[in-house]
Amino acid sequence: MNKDIMFVHNLKAGGSSIRHFLSLKSNNEEIKRIKITKCINNNYLEKISKDKYLILNIRNPFNHYISIYNYPACSVFSTTRKNRDTAYQHKKPNFKVWIKNLLNLTFKESNYYEEEIMKKFDIGFISARIFLAIYGDKINSIHNGDDLLNNIKKISNIHEFIKVENIDIKDHINKKSSSNIKEYYNKDLFRLVRHKERYILDYFNYDKRWKNY
Numbered sequence: 263m264n265k266d267i268m269f270v271h272n273l274k275a276g277g278s279s280i281r282h283f284l285s286l287k288s289n290n291e292e293i294k295r296i297k298i299t300k301c302i303n304n305n306y307l308e309k310i311s312k313d314k315y316l317i318l319n320i321r322n323p324f325n326h327y328i329s330i331y332n333y334p335a336c337s338v339f340s341t342t343r344k345n346r347d348t349a350y351q352h353k354k355p356n357f358k359v360w361i362k363n364l365l366n367l368t369f370k371e372s373n374y375y376e377e378e379i380m381k382k383f384d385i386g387f388i389s390a391r392i393f394l395a396i397y398g399d400k401i402n403s404i405h406n407g408d409d410l411l412n413n414i415k416k417i418s419n420i421h422e423f424i425k426v427e428n429i430d431i432k433d434h435i436n437k438k439s440s441s442n443i444k445e446y447y448n449k450d451l452f453r454l455v456r457h458k459e460r461y462i463l464d465y466f467n468y469d470k471r472w473k474n475y
Contacts, residue, residue, distance in 0.1 A: 265314055265315040266294065266313075267284065267288065267294070267314070267315050268291055268293075268294045268295070268310070268314040268316055268317070268319050269281050269284060269295045269296070269319075270295075270296055270301065270307065270316055270317065270318045270319075270395055270420065271295050271296065271297050271298060271319065272298045272318055272319045272320065272321070272391070272392065272395075273297060273298060273299065273330075273444070274320055274321075274326060274329040274330050274333055275319045275320060275321035275326055275329075275426055276294075276319055276426025276429070277319050279426060279429060280317075280319045280424050281293055281295060281430055283424075283429045284317065291386065298318075298391060298395055301395065302375065302376075302391060302394035302395050302398075303375045303394070305399050306398075307310065307395060307397040307419040307420070308397055308398040308399065308400070308419050311420075311421070315421050315422070316419060316420050316421050316422075317420070317421065317423070317424060318392070318395055318396075318419060318420045318422075318423050318424075319423075319424050319425075319426055320423050320426070320466055321425070321427070322425075322427065322463070322468050323386065323388050323389075323455055323459035323462055323463065324443055324447065324452075324455060325443070326358070326388055326447055327388065328443075329362055331360055331361070335464070340410060340458070341348060357446050358364055358448070358451055361451060361454075361455070362451070362454070363382075363384075364387050365386050365387065365454055365458050367380060367381065374387075375394075376390035376391055376394065376444045377390075379393060379394060379401065380458075383407045383410060383461075384407070384457075384458070385410075385458055385461065386455065386458030386459045388459055388462065389458065389459050389461055389462050393461075395419065395420060396418045396419060397413070397417065397418065397419065398419055400413075400417055405433050407461060410461055411464075411465050412463055414465070423466065425466060432447055
């Protein structure tokens with residue numbers, strides 16, 4: 263590979279483990295990293311994709327949302343700290359309330375950058391962030407959800423996707439005890455996330471247990 267690797271760090275999706283994994287595969291060379299929140303609203307990835315080999319980490323959305331909820335300091339929203347604090351109202355709400363507000367766009371005065379894409383394609387926060395990284399401004403030329411998937415191989419800024427569930431590291435870095443999905447999701451919430459994150463679940467071949475409660 264002639265291009266330098268750059269890791270696009272999708273927050274709370276096993277990024278530390280994947281970066282370590284990439285370093286091992288590259289003879290312990292340090293892998294350059296950029297947080298996904300730093301590049302989804304400025305077309306930066308499109309500018310460098312011709313010179314860099316861009317890798318993005320993916321995690322199943324059900325666990326990903328739990329991790330985002332439990333660790334809000336990771337910068338849930340890609341705008342300002344003020345907006346993030348407003349969304350959390352300085353006191354973390356119940357998970358079920360939080361995720362319904364996030365996916366239904368009912369946070370008061372949130373105005374997070376992903377919101378426009380969530381509305382346009384009827385998708386979730388995680389999907390919006392991933393597709394913004396994939397397409398940058400090119401997402402404006404995409405008019406329906408099916409084309410979000412159909413164009414990935416044609417015009418994606420990202421050259422490779424790595425699912426954290428697939429990496430060959432015995433002990434993940436920063437690994438916490440796995441969450442019991444049913445402690446967080448009731449049937450209605452499960453169906454809501456399944457619908458909002460349908461493209462990510464299907465494109466990245468998450469197994470049937472994420473399609474049925």
